[in-house]
Amino acid sequence: MMNTRKYVLFGLIAVLIIGVTSWLIYQSKNQYEPQTYNVNSYLDMALGGDIEKSVGFARDIVFGHYVKHEEEYHMGSGYWGDIYTFKVEETLLGHAQDEIQVLISHYRKLSETIDGHLYEADVPLPDFVKPDMSKKYIVMLAYLKDRNIYSPAVVPNHIELDANDIATLKFNPETTAIEKNKRGDQVIFTLESADISQFDKITGLSKDQILHEIKKEIVKKQAAEQ
Numbered sequence: 365m366m367n368t369r370k371y372v373l374f375g376l377i378a379v380l381i382i383g384v385t386s387w388l389i390y391q392s393k394n395q396y397e398p399q400t401y402n403v404n405s406y407l408d409m410a411l412g413g414d415i416e417k418s419v420g421f422a423r424d425i426v427f428g429h430y431v432k433h434e435e436e437y438h439m440g441s442g443y444w445g446d447i448y449t450f451k452v453e454e455t456l457l458g459h460a461q462d463e464i465q466v467l468i469s470h471y472r473k474l475s476e477t478i479d480g481h482l483y484e485a486d487v488p489l490p491d492f493v494k495p496d497m498s499k500k501y502i503v504m505l506a507y508l509k510d511r512n513i514y515s516p517a518v519v520p521n522h523i524e525l526d527a528n529d530i531a532t533l534k535f536n537p538e539t540t541a542i543e544k545n546k547r548g549d550q551v552i553f554t555l556e557s558a559d560i561s562q563f564d565k566i567t568g569l570s571k572d573q574i575l576h577e578i579k580k581e582i583v584k585k586q587a588a589e590q
Contacts, residue, residue, distance in 0.1 A: 398548030403476045403483075406556045407490065412504070412518035413533070413563025415574065419581035421518040422504040424458030426450070427575075430495040434465065439515075442473040444486070447513060448495060450503070456575070457582050458505070465513040466503065468493055468522075474541075474553045483551040485541035490557045491519040492536040500525045502574060520560060529571035535560045 412418040419425065431449040439445050450466040471486040495501065502523040505514040520535035539555040566574065 396547060398550065401476075401478055401549070401551045402554065403474065403551055404554045404556050405472070405474055405487075407539075409490070409519045409557065410517070411558055411560070411563065412520065413560060414565040415577040416581055418504045418518050418521070418566075419457070419578055419585055421506075422457060422521075423507055423517060424460045424505040424514060425456040425502065425578060425582075426452045426454070426458075426460050426464070426505065427456060427500065427502050428453040429500050430466075430497050431463065432497070436470075437467055437513075439467070439469070443469065443489070444471055444473065445469045445515075450501075450514075453500075456502070456578055457585075458507075460505070460514065465511075466505065467508070467513050467515040468495070469516055472555060474555075476551060476553075478549075478551065481545050481549065483543045483545070483553075485543045485551070485553040487541045487553050487555050488536050488539055489555065490536050490539055490560060491516055491521060493520075493522045493534045495522075496524070502531075502578070519557075523566055523574060525571055531566055531569045531571065531574055533560075533564045533566040537561065 410421045412421060428451045431451050434447040434449055437445050437447050445467045448466050448468060450464050452460050452462060452464060455461060469489045469491045471488050471492065473484065474487055475482060475484040504517045504521040506517040508515050520533055522534040524532045524534050526532070537560070539557060541553045542550055543553070544550040
């Protein structure tokens with residue numbers, strides 16, 4: 365009698381093991397594997413990186429510092445930026461004086477529908493800069509007359525000076541954003557642009573070197589426009 369019970373027990377255990385194993389195999393075969401998709405958008409921009417090109421594209425060039433953030437600003441076509449108050453300490457080119465409103469590019473809203481799922485992302489722009497209020501900047505600008513604000517004239521358009529007046533050309537190398545859905549699928553949004561670091565001939569220069577080169581290029585620019 366005991367042996368019969370053992371056989372029955374072992375049989376039930378065996379059936380249970382086979383059932384669980386079969387279920388696990390079925391689950392593994394039918395388990396959803398998340399997908400990755402790439403969405404690329406190309407940026408058409410006025411690329412600088414050196415003094416000659418930067419001055420060539422600029423309408424106004426100012427030296428000074430940022431005072432405060434004012435507001436987020438829709439630049440059109442999905443582009444967004446931020447408006448800051450900038451204290452002009454020296455006008456190198458143009459007519460900007462005292463305090464001006466400067467628009468700094470921030471991100472572009474991108475979206476894509478894949479297999480019925482809508483993916484949206486705010487992708488940082490290559491000329492995005494979060495200014496340090498305690499530092500000095502040389503900024504290459506254009507002028508938006510209808511809003512009375514100044515905007516980027518070239519990418520990149522900010523030269524940051526440290527405490528020793530050594531320059532860094534400021535730009536954002538991370539122009540990618542990732543969005544996921546509940547199933548684990550993900551879309552990698554990328555803004556395709558040139559590798560700005562390869563064109564950077566400003567970082568490491570002193571303030572005096574930069575101002576000398578800017579003034580020299582301004583003379584050439586103004587002579588060519590006459």
